[in-house]
Amino acid sequence: MKVAVYDGPRQPFRIEERPVPVPEGDELLVRVGRCGICGSDVSTYTGAAGMEPGVVYGHEFAGEVVGLGGAVRGIEVGQRVTAQCVTGCGHCEECRQGHLVFCPEWRTHPSGGFGQFMTIPEREAYVLPPALSFEDGALVEPLAVGLHGVRLSRLDATSRVLVLGAGAIGLAAAFWARRLGAQRIAVAATSERRKSFAFEMGASDFITIGEEAEGLIHGSLGGPPDIVFECAGAAGATMRAMEWVGPKGRVVGMGYGLHPEQITTAVPLMKEILLQFSMTYDRQDYEEVIATLAAGHLEPRCMVTDTVPLEGLTRAVEGLLDGAPQCKVMVDPWA
Ligand SMILES: [Zn+2]
Ligand SMILES: [Zn+2]
Structure with a gap:
């Protein structure tokens, strides 16, 4: 199979042939349909994340089951699945809750979504309903990041909400804030590039961060925000969120x-x-x-701005680093 291997900081992803993994025990062999490029993949590429070279990454994937280990019971060949960004031990309390990054034995997938095939344990697979595409399936991961943060914020219909940052996570936070009932949701970002996406995802206003921003936010929300989702991850953003949030407000940190x-x-x-x-x-x-997308709430599709082959991964990541006008770039390992 063809894979894109991380080869060290600022090195082009190496395209190479590796053997197709053989599913054992409870494993599913998945033919990857799409894998989104995440901000953390960009940090892997630059070396900032300190990731191990020689590994195939890519954790926002969806694909079709094409092979089964002998112990698989509930999933059939032909079903389409996605899974979380890491794999866990399968028997601890965190695995039981499906919060796999907190499993004491969590690890990255043996081979990730920047390749044509991968294996995942059946217990960690989420079956995609027929109405959803591979692209939708690959959006589940970043959307789930947004949902988790919005759930932790305990917002309600009266909350004045500010989202700092209009990358995929900020847009996902705006989407879930709207779906969970908030009416006043301002997205603030340093450039206007994502303005139309923010409105499509459910924002009631978009503010370009400049000297007047705080006043504009108060005007837009009818007062200081009760909840600020910090989704930029940039230097100074957490302090800014705490400066802008109202008294007894909540700041939810989601930026990396x-x-x-x-x-x-x-x-x-x-x-x-x-x-x-x-x-x-x-x-x-x-x-x-998955249930929300399957119910027809497909606004998040607007975030997908480009699809590239494995050979295009390096250039796509470089583009995201240079501030290319892309939002979520998908890799199609079969293109
Ligand atoms: Zn991600
Ligand atoms: Zn575990």
């Missing part, structure tokens, strides 16, 4: 930042802010995302 962040603790203290971080998702999130 690898820089040290300076916090003036008097700011959150004087407002008695709750700072909550959100890490990936659990089984309930995955199931709700």
Whole structure:
């Protein structure tokens, strides 16, 4: 099978042939249909994430089951599936809840979605209903990240919501804030590029971050936000979220930042802010995302702005680094 191997910081992904994995025990052999490029894949490429070279990454995948290990009982060849970004031991409490990154034995998939085939355990597979495409299936992971954060925020219909950052996670947060009942949802970002996506995903307003931003946000929401989703992960963003949130407000950290962040603790203290971080998702999130898409709420499809072959992965990642006007780029390993 053809795969794109991470070859070290700033090295082009190496396209090579590897043997098709053989599904054993409870494993499914999946022919990958689509795999989205995540911000964390960009951090892998630059070396910032410190990921191990020689590995096939890609964790936002969906594909068709084409082979079964001998112990598979509930899934058949021909069904289409997705799964979480990592695999777990299968018997601890976190695995039972489906919050796999908290499994003490979690690990990345032996070979990821930037390849033509991969194996996943049956217990970790989520079957996609017939109405959903591979592309929809590959959007489940980033949408579940957004849903988990919005669930942790405990927002309700009266909440004034601010989303900082309009990447896939920020857009997903806006989508779920709307679906879970919030009416006033402002998305704020440093450029206008994603404005139309934000509205499509459910934002009631879009604000370009500049000197007037805080006043514009108050005007738009009818007061300071009760909840701020920090989805930018940029230097200073968490402090900015705490400056902009209202008294007794909540800041939900969903941005993946690898820089040290300076916090003036008097700011959150004087407002008695709750700072909550959100890490990936659990089984309930995955199931709700799939059910929501299957019910016809397909606005998130707007996030997919390009589809590239494995050979195009390096250029696509470079483009995202350089601020190319792409949102979610999909890899089609068979193109
Ligand atoms: Zn991701
Ligand atoms: Zn476990």
